[in-house]
Amino acid sequence: xxxxxxxxxxxxxxxxLLIRGFYDAKKCDAIRDIAKVHLKYAxxxxxxxxxxxxxDKEEYKQSIRRLRQVYDRDILFKNWMRDSDIKPILExxxxxxxxxxxxxxxxxxxxxxxxxxxxxxxxxxxxWHYDSDNLVSVWLALGDEDKDNGVLEFIPKSHKMDLGEExxxxxxxFRADYECNxxxxxxxxxxxxxxxxxxxxxxQLLHRADExxxxxxxxxxxxxxxxxSVNAIKGTRSAEFKEIEL
Numbered sequence: 646x647x648x649x650x651x652x653x654x655x656x657x658x659x660x661x662l663l664i665r666g667f668y669d670a671k672k673c674d675a676i677r678d679i680a681k682v683h684l685k686y687a688x689x690x691x692x693x694x695x696x697x698x699x700x701d702k703e704e705y706k707q708s709i710r711r712l713r714q715v716y717d718r719d720i721l722f723k724n725w726m727r728d729s730d731i732k733p734i735l736e737x738x739x740x741x742x743x744x745x746x747x748x749x750x751x752x753x754x755x756x757x758x759x760x761x762x763x764x765x766x767x768x769x770x771x772x773w774h775y776d777s778d779n780l781v782s783v784w785l786a787l788g789d790e791d792k793d794n795g796v797l798e799f800i801p802k803s804h805k806m807d808l809g810e811e812x813x814x815x816x817x818x819f820r821a822d823y824e825c826n827x828x829x830x831x832x833x834x835x836x837x838x839x840x841x842x843x844x845x846x847x848x849q850l851l852h853r854a855d856e857x858x859x860x861x862x863x864x865x866x867x868x869x870x871x872x873x874s875v876n877a878i879k880g881t882r883s884a885e886f887k888e889i890e891l
Contacts, residue, residue: 656845660799660802661850663836668728673785674787680755690713692711692713707760712752714747715866716751735870742873742890743871743873744872744891745888746888747886756854758861758862761795765818775878778848780875782868783843784797786838787840788864789838790839796836797854800830800850811823812825
């Protein structure tokens, strides 16, 4: 499969692209079933809600936000991240050979009912260290995702914007309450996702998600690729983990 010219232009212009029904539903179910086991037994490495928001409540310390380093957890996870059907698409959006990054994302993301929190506006690249911005993330919906359980929201074209330091807080979150940012926030878009849908989004694109107010866990899969010419900065976390040529 390859993107048509319209899809490619949409990605380049907006910084994200939705592709419906890309991955087989039965494979999504198998990934989700394994993920549930790892969540049930809190198999490390994990990140909790407490680690993300630093609010000292027991419910946040027990609530898993994501399973880290999933490439080496199970063959089904690895198979998805090395899926041959998506490689031509990644080559198109990166405009060069894709290389899988395991230092960032490489995660099963979850929003558990009642104990999840909002994901604030941010650019992933804020805490990544590379000599170029040519990185793209692949988000796979393993079930239905909507406003109630914390679907992704994006600010179109923000991957191309030169936003000053005053637009971000001390943790590098985009300040939605800052008057100069409100016009951008008003352009927010999101899509309800179904099992097997994927969203590609640029590392500099502003995105966020609400907490999960439903009674069921939302479980998703996200990984990141870079262009082959992009280099991790030595001495940073980005350079500490292996990279895999696809």
